[in-house]
Amino acid sequence: MRHKKYPFIVGFLIVPVALYVLLVIWPYVQTFGYSLTDWSGASQQMNFIGLRNYTSLFGDSVFVTALEHNLLLLIVLPLATILLALFFAFMLNVGGRGGTGGVKGVRGAGFYKVVFFFPQVLSVAILSVLFQGVYRTDQGGLLNGVLVKLGLEDPNKPLQWLADPNWGLWCVIGVLIWSGVGFYLVLFSAAMQAVPKDIYEAALLDGAGRGQTFFKITLPLLWETIQTAWVYLAIAAMDCFALVSTMTPGSYYGGGPDHHSEILATLLMRNFITYGKAGYACAMGVVIFFITLILSVISLRVTRREQIEF
Template sequence: MNARLLRTLAIAYGFMLPMLALKAVYAFWPILFGTYLAFTEYNIISPPKWVGLRNFEELFGLGAFAARGPDRDFWYGLTNSIKYVLVVPVIQILSIGLAMLVNRQLPAIGLFRTAYYVPVVTSFAVVGLMWNWMYNQYGPVNFILTRLGLMDAGNPTNLLSNPAIALYAVMFVTLWKGLGYYMVLYLAGLQSIDKSLEEAAVIDGASRWQVFWNITLPGLRPTILVCSLLSTISAIKVFEEIFVMTAGGPAGSTYTAMYFVYAQAFQDFRYGYAAAAGLVIAVVSLIFGVINFRLTRGGNSS
């Protein structure tokens, strides 16, 4: 390796070093320490005490916990988290449609793109308060539903207080807030597709649907992989929406796996048990990621 190449590498790594240091402190070390805590009993007051697989045995109802069975709160929360994955295909389809809509040279198109992105950069504390008001029994959502005949005007209810639909109401907020983010990613993907391919297809007599299905969609496949993977992981580890809007209620209907981790760590001070639950959630996210990757055929665009 010559001196010039070594100097180039030194400069490159010199620029990357501050970010790598931050990654090590705020990402890699928490992952390693959290994995270690999963095999310990830790209440933040006393030093961590190694307990081996006991936390996982309690989660799965094995060993000394076989008589009690699996931790129902955790598995109920994980079931709700997996239900939350239903939002993924909806948000991807709508984001692609929205990206195609704003991928045009129209007057004030930049304003429309910005407007769609505003919810993404809005704090979830603000979003949660706003949607709590909108879902109120006398809020605008109920007003529209009663006008459409979908709700009894004489007996309006807060949608977040109905155990049957509270989780889906929170899902809609996630959909509304994340739509602009994925729209921008798909917009970048659309603009990277060679326009001459679409023009050639139109000249050959292809319809808009044929152009979309045979050229646009294959060209977006790498972006679909990234977006669907990100949204799937976000859905499984959903927490902010639940914490701000419902705190797991009503009657536990919006209780999710990450809310279980929060409750175990910051309410019951069982940090080792919470870390073990978090590790299980990470494995579930990895499994869904592999499934996602297989369904999109590795993101190949050809």
């Protein structure tokens, strides 16, 4: 009976595994193969050039700049998003006034969760149009209009938010954080609601404050959820092509002004489609893949803790 289960398991797994290999693994293998050629992307003709594309990458100042911007995103985006989502989730679920009912969330917590989650239902195109209006370079833009009304900005010299080399990338990061906090707030809220209220009540009876309950109870019990969030946000930081290409100035897929908001994804697409350097672009894709993979493994290993059961 025991030996008969293996053909049964194989029969169920062979089709999905074959599809996964064909549709996911094989394109990765092909991309690595193309990265070793001078393929233009427009024809089947290509010549094997070995690792020349990879050696050219790190001599390319634009690629190095884009890599630095992605590393900045990898630090700022997960850290800011997770901290804000944790703070709001804790306040919504545990931040209400204690009373005879014990620990409870703030009044209207369900409504606030819907409001915070709302950006998740908006497509990238809508986000881009919305925030292009926020960052408009005249007084009709929300930010410039508010700053002018407060007397913090000269109406004749409004800030060029997306066209300013010092602000362009930070404006995009702000949109990414704004659109992502709501999702992770709901994720952390679901994890917090699974924690028995008795634990919080016992801590409060022992004299623990809100801050102590957060760091001593909430954070350790949510650690695995935070790990997962960090990995997903790291992937998002490496792949925010749509927002950067639609919001920032510059010819062919944004990245401007003068590559000050360039990221690896926009540079890859420009080389592949516009410049006809598909082999070079595939080398960038391989680098992105390994950076994402290595950082995900490292983050999971570094943040690994003993599982806490409750």
